[in-house]
Amino acid sequence: MPWKLIVFDWDGTLMDSEARIVACIHAAFADLGLPPPSTEAARDIIGLGLDEALRVLLPASGREGRRALIERYRYHFLVANNTPSQLFPGVAATLDWLRQRDYLLGVATGKSRQGLDQALAATGLMGFFDATRCADETFSKPHPEMLLQIMQELGARGSETLMVGDTEYDMQMARNAGAQALAVCYGVHPAERLLAHGPLGCLADLVDMQAWLEERTAP
Numbered sequence: 001m002p003w004k005l006i007v008f009d010w011d012g013t014l015m016d017s018e019a020r021i022v023a024c025i026h027a028a029f030a031d032l033g034l035p036p037p038s039t040e041a042a043r044d045i046i047g048l049g050l051d052e053a054l055r056v057l058l059p060a061s062g063r064e065g066r067r068a069l070i071e072r073y074r075y076h077f078l079v080a081n082n083t084p085s086q087l088f089p090g091v092a093a094t095l096d097w098l099r100q101r102d103y104l105l106g107v108a109t110g111k112s113r114q115g116l117d118q119a120l121a122a123t124g125l126m127g128f129f130d131a132t133r134c135a136d137e138t139f140s141k142p143h144p145e146m147l148l149q150i151m152q153e154l155g156a157r158g159s160e161t162l163m164v165g166d167t168e169y170d171m172q173m174a175r176n177a178g179a180q181a182l183a184v185c186y187g188v189h190p191a192e193r194l195l196a197h198g199p200l201g202c203l204a205d206l207v208d209m210q211a212w213l214e215e216r217t218a219p
Helices: 018-031 039-044 050-057 063-080 091-100 113-123 145-154 168-176 191-195 208-217
Strands: 005-008 104-109 131-134 161-165 180-184
Touching: 005 145, 018 039, 018 063, 039 050, 050 063, 063 113, 091 104, 091 208, 104 145, 113 131, 131 145, 145 161, 145 168, 161 168, 168 180, 168 191, 180 191
Parallel strands: 005 104, 005 161, 104 131, 161 180
Antiparallel strands: none
């Protein structure tokens, strides 16, 4: 088969968490008496690490200001906010199908380690993944480091790695790491923005990944 390792983004690719993320960004800004970013601006940075996201949303902020916002955001996301976040339809079945076919699976996400571990435990997906990396453990997307670390840990070359994501940050990270990319068009960034970065395709639904892979792995 052309790929040994498939690495997924989390928010907007496996989990429909956009509403919760935007709500927590707005709440964090409100806690500090700052005018909140627009919903569109808050959506656009989903996928980046928190520090990088806040550099975009509040470019005049210093390190201490961003640190305070990060603290408030994490409080709302991990403790106070109860906006539902659910897996997209077919995620568990698709991951199970991939595992049965001996693909190595990973997650590369802009979430914190605490946030990802909480989501993995809540969804029961912890055992599906061979390696995971978060933005508070290494450089944020689109820097290639988190993807390179997963590839090194699992012994996969760039040509053997497929990155699946819903933002241009995922597409850019894949290219920067020498891997290939597959976009999903139901997440944060629209299809035309994703396709500008040359992914191999753009899926309307994650369950379509099975047929997409079978077409490319048939003898």
